[in-house]
Amino acid sequence: MRPPLWIPAWLLLLHGCATARLPQAANARTDIRDCSTDPPYLPPTATDTTARVAALRGAMQALGAQAYVVPATDAHMSEYISARDARLGWLTGFTGSAGTAVVTQDKAALWTDSRYWTQAERQLDCNWELQRTTWIESIAMWILEAVPVGGNISLDPFLFSIDTWNSYRQALQGSGRILLPIETNLVDQVWGDQRPPAGSGEIYSLPEEFTGSSWQEKVARIRQEMEQHVRHPTAVLLSGLEETAWLFNLRGDDIPYNPVFYSYTLLTNTSISLFVGEQRLAAAARSSLRAACPGPLCVELREYGQAPEHLRQYVQGNVTVWLGTEYTTYGLYSLIPQEKLLEDSYSPVMLAKAVKNSREQDLLRAAHVRDAVAVIQYLLWLEKTVPQGEVDEFLGAQRMDALRQAQEHSRGPSFQSISASGLNAALAHYSPSNGSSRQLSVDEMYLADTGGQYLDGTTDITRTVHWGTPTPLQKEAYTRVLMGNIDLSRLIFPPNTAGRVIESFARRPLWNVGLNYGHGTGHGIGNFLSVHEWPVGFQSNNVPLTAGMFTSIEPGYYQDGEFGIRIEDIALVVEAQTEHQSGENPFLTFEVVSLVPYDRNLIDISLLSPEQVRYLNTYYESIRARVGPELQRQQLQEEYDWLQRSTEPFPLGRAAATAGTGTTGALALATLLSALLPGLQA
C-alpha cells in the first residue's frame, strides 16, 4: 500500500515539491482558499469552522486553557481511525491522515506535511493558518509566541503517545508555560451529539483454519515470556488494537480496512481482562473466551471505557506492568508508577505477532496466490480496455476491488486503492475520487497500489505499467526501481540485521545516477490484520529481521508533474543457503510471496546484471508454478496465457551481449557505469 508514513526530513525535502502541484487544477484560483481578499475566497471544498472553533474556545476558557492541541490519531495510535475519532477533521475541515491543530483564543493553526498542503488549502477556511511542517519544535515555537508565560497548554493525554507527549514537554521546558493534561476531550465536548456513535458491529472469532495457534496457546506463550523476563512483570498492557485482535483471534470492523475493534487488554499472570463491550461479542467468541472461567484462562469482559480505572486499581498492588512505548498513550502510561513500569518499544505480543509461524506463513502465501489472480485479471483487463479510452482512475480502482472481492475468503480491500495515472502517480499518496479522476491512456504510465483482506491473509502490491511507448527516462527509472527491488529481495544478510541498515540496497541503482525516492522501503503486514503492521520493516524504529517476518519491499521513483513509479512486493524472511556459516544461526534472505510479473514494456534488460536477470527468471518460474495452476483451477485461460507471455524468461545472453551498448536511453555519462554490472557468465 502507500509507502511507510515515516519519512526522514531530508527525504521530505527531496520529495516535497512533488505535492505542491495540483493534479488536475485547471485554475488554481478557484480551487484553493484565498484569505487575502475581503471577504476571503473559499472554494466549495472548504468547511465553515467558525462556530466549532468558537465553541472550543468557550470550553477552553472554562477550563483556563490558553491553547488546546488536537492530534489526528485515536487512543490506540491507529493509522486508520473511525469517523468518531476524526476530531481533527471535524474541527478544521481538513481530512488528511496526518496533522495537528492548535487553537488559542485568537489564533488557530494546522500543521501537516507536504503530501497534504494542497488538500489543506482546499479544505480549510480562513480561521486556520496552514503550517507547512510537522515538527513538534515548530508547533511549540508557535505556541510560545501565542501563549504568554504562565499560560496552560492543554492536551488530551489519551490521544498522545508517550514520545510525543515528552517531545512537547521537552520543547516547552523552561519556557514558563504549563503542559496541562485534560482527560475530558474538549473537541468531543463541543462536537456533542453530532459526533458519530461508537462502533457496534459484531466481534467474531477467526475460524480455526485461519489461525496460527489458539488464543490459549498465545496467552500461555506470553505468560511464559513474562516469567522468563529478568524483571518478572506481572502483567502486559495491550493498547494496540491489533494486539488484542491477534491475541484472542478475534476480528471486528470498527476501523476502515483494518478488521479490528476498539479494545484494551490487561493480561496478568493470573487473570485476563479484555476491555470490550460484552454484548458486542458473537456468541461463539464469548463462549470460547469464557470456557475456562473461573481460572487463569478465563477472560473477564469489561467495558472499553473501564480500562484506565481498572489499570489504576491494578497498579496499587505489588505489580510490574509491561507495555510498548511506541503506541501506548501518555494517559495510560502516566497511571503507572515509574517503578512498576517495564518499558519496551513494543510489547511481547507485538513482537510475537510479527514472527509468523509456519501455519501463518502458509496462510499468507495462499492468500497471495489468489490475490495474484485478481491482480493479473486486472492488468489484462486494463491492457484490453485502456486503449479504447474507457477507463479512468476511479473506475480502475473499483474494478480492482471487485476482482479481489470475487476471490475466495475475501473481506474487501486492505486500504483505499491508489490508482494513479500520469502526473498523479508522482503524488505518493494519491487516491482518485469519483468525478475528478484522470483518464488512463496508452500515452501515460499508470500506478496501481492495492491490497486485499482475506480470512487467511492481508495483501499489498504495487505494479506500474505503460501500454504505449515509455520515454527513455521512464524506462530507465522503472528499470532502476526494479533493480533496487531485486537487489534487496535477493540480499543475503546475517540474522538479527535491522532493516534500516540494508534498505539502501533498494536505492543504490537510483543513487548511482543521482535519483532517489522520498519514502520508506517497506513495512510489516498482518494475517488478516493491518496492512501496515509494526514493528517490522526497514525504518529506524523497526526491530531486527527474523525468519518468519513478512515485509513489503517497495522502492519507487517520482518525477514531479510527470509520472510516478513504485514496484512493491511482499516478502517473507527465510533462512539462506550459504557456503560458509558464521555464528550459530544461518544467514537470512527474502522469499517474495507477491506473485505478479512486472511490465516487460518498461524493463531495459541491458541495465540488469546477469545475476539480476537470473533472479528475475527464477522469480518468474515460481509465479508460473504457483499462480498458473490457480488460474487454471479458476478457468481463467486468457489470464493463464497472459501469465505465460509475461513470465517468459529473459535471455541472459542479451543482458550480457548488449551490456553498455544498448538502450541506456537518457544515460550518457561515465559515472553511470558504476551501476552497470552486466557481464558474461559461464
Added chain:
Amino acid sequence: MRPPLWIPAWLLLLHGCATARLPQAANARTDIRDCSTDPPYLPPTATDTTARVAALRGAMQALGAQAYVVPATDAHMSEYISARDARLGWLTGFTGSAGTAVVTQDKAALWTDSRYWTQAERQLDCNWELQRTTWIESIAMWILEAVPVGGNISLDPFLFSIDTWNSYRQALQGSGRILLPIETNLVDQVWGDQRPPAGSGEIYSLPEEFTGSSWQEKVARIRQEMEQHVRHPTAVLLSGLEETAWLFNLRGDDIPYNPVFYSYTLLTNTSISLFVGEQRLAAAARSSLRAACPGPLCVELREYGQAPEHLRQYVQGNVTVWLGTEYTTYGLYSLIPQEKLLEDSYSPVMLAKAVKNSREQDLLRAAHVRDAVAVIQYLLWLEKTVPQGEVDEFLGAQRMDALRQAQEHSRGPSFQSISASGLNAALAHYSPSNGSSRQLSVDEMYLADTGGQYLDGTTDITRTVHWGTPTPLQKEAYTRVLMGNIDLSRLIFPPNTAGRVIESFARRPLWNVGLNYGHGTGHGIGNFLSVHEWPVGFQSNNVPLTAGMFTSIEPGYYQDGEFGIRIEDIALVVEAQTEHQSGENPFLTFEVVSLVPYDRNLIDISLLSPEQVRYLNTYYESIRARVGPELQRQQLQEEYDWLQRSTEPFPLGRAAATAGTGTTGALALATLLSALLPGLQA
C-alpha cells in the same frame, strides 16, 4: 587503527569466540589464574590487589557506600587515558581499555568484553570475579544481588557520561537502592601519592601553516551559530579534549598518541574561559590568547580544576548552556538547571571540527602522501626481510614507527601499532609486546594496522599481506573484504545520508557467502588530533555524512585461530558527478586519500566485477600520480619501482573472461553466484 569500539551485541556473538583463544599460550594452566585451587594459582602477570581493595572498602565504609563503581575512562570520556586516570588498572590489575569494576564489602567484579577476557584472566588476582559482558543491566543485576534494599551505590559523577549515568539510574529504579554521587573519587583517595602526577608538558600553538583557520575565526563562527540557534544559547561548554584543542589551535601531550591536554572551555557570547593551567602554555600561545584582552576575544585562563565551580556560578544567571551529551559527564551536566540546558548529541564545536575546510583537506591529503611513503617502505622491507626469518611482530611495529618518524612533520604514531601474524590477526585488537611476539613468515598472513601523527594530519591505514601461497579461503576472504572496501568507497549517495545506512555495502561481498566481521566499518579522523574522531563514521550514533568529512573505511574478516584480514583506508566525503540531480544539493561519494596498493598476491581478480576492477585501476593511477613523485623526491628508487609493479593495472578482460570459471577456490555453491557480477563491457 583498531576498528571502532562500538560493536552490536549480535556481532560480538559472532566474533566473541575469536578472543577466547590464547595467541601463543603453550600451556593455558600457567598462563592464567586458577582460583579453584588452594592456594589459588596466579600467573606472574597478575597483580596483588588485596591491599588496594581493602583500602577502598575502608573509604567506602567511611562514606556509607555499599558498592562503588569504577569505570575505565576519564573525565572527558577520552578513548586513550593518561596513567593518572588509569584507576581501573591500578585497582584491579587489568589494563584493557574497556571495563567496569564494582566493589562491595565482600565482593569485587570486573566486567569487560570478549576482546579482553584472556587478558583479564592473566592480570586479575582472585579478589576479582570476571564477568564476561559489558551490559549495564548485567552490572546492575549483580549489584542488586550484592547490595541490600536501602543500600547506597556510589559513583564519581565526573567519570560517567550522562547516558551511562541514566542507564544505571534506570536499571536501579524502583529497586530501593540509592544511586549516590560522591564527588571525591575514592580510588584517587586510596591511591594517594602513588598516583601519577598530572600532565605538565608544554601546550603550544599549532603553526599557522598547519591550521585551517585562526582560533578567532572559529570562535566567531561558533558564536554565530549560538546567535542563530532558535534557543539562543548564551554559552557552549566544551569538555571533549579535542574540542578545546581544535578551537584554539593548541596541542599538548597529556594523553598517549593524541596531542591533547586536560582542559575545559566555557565559550559564552561575551567571554571565553579556558580551564588549563596558565603556566602550562607556551609564551606564544599565551600571548595569542591574551592579545585582545579585555574584550570578547580575550581568553581568560583558569585552573583546570575550577571548571565545575565556574560553571556553577555561571548558571546562576539568565543563561542557556549548550553541550554535547555524548561525552559530557553527568557531574557537569547536573550542575546546570534543566531549563538552562540546550542538549545535543554533539556540541557545535564537535560538528564544526568534523567538516574539514579545503585548507584542512589539503593538509590531510599531504600527510597521507608522506605516510604512504613510509608504509610502502615498510611493505618492501618486509618483502625482503621476512623470507630470511628475521622479523617478528614487535620488530615490525618498531620498524614501521621508525619509518614514519623519519617523514617530515612527524609527531609519532597515532595509536599503538597493531602488527599481527597468523592467528594473532584474528584478535581484532592485538598488539605485540617485546618478548612474546610471533615470527613473521611466508607461510602466514600478516596484518599491520598503523598510523601516524603529523603536524598536518593524522593517518590510519591497514594492509594485510601474504608473502607465500595463501590458501583458497584466505584469498577468497581477502578479495571479498577488498570488494566491500571498494563497493563502499565508490558508492554514490544522497547528501545527509547517515553512515549506518550505507555501511552494509562494505559487508555484502562477505554476507553473500555467509561471512561477516564483528566490528564497525569506520570512524572519523582528525587533523593532528585523535585517530578516532567523533562524530563521523558508520555507526548508529554518527551524524549524517557531509562533504568535507574524513572517515576510515575498514571491512575485515577474522578466522578464529587461523588468520585475520582488514583493509583500511581513509576517505574524504566529496561531491559526486551524476547524470541527474535530485534536490538542491549534489549527491556525495568518497575520495580515498590513503595511497598504498593492496597485496596482489591475495586478490582473486576473477571475483571482481568490471566496475570494481575499473575502480581499482583508477585508484592505482592516483597512487602513482601522487606518491610516485614523492618517492622520487625522497630518492627512494627501489620503493618507486615496487610501487610501479604493485599498481600495474589489472586487465579488465581477465575479470570478464574468467568470470565464474576461474579461481573461486573454496567456493562452489550456486548461491555464491549472487556476488559474482563480472561481465563484458563495451
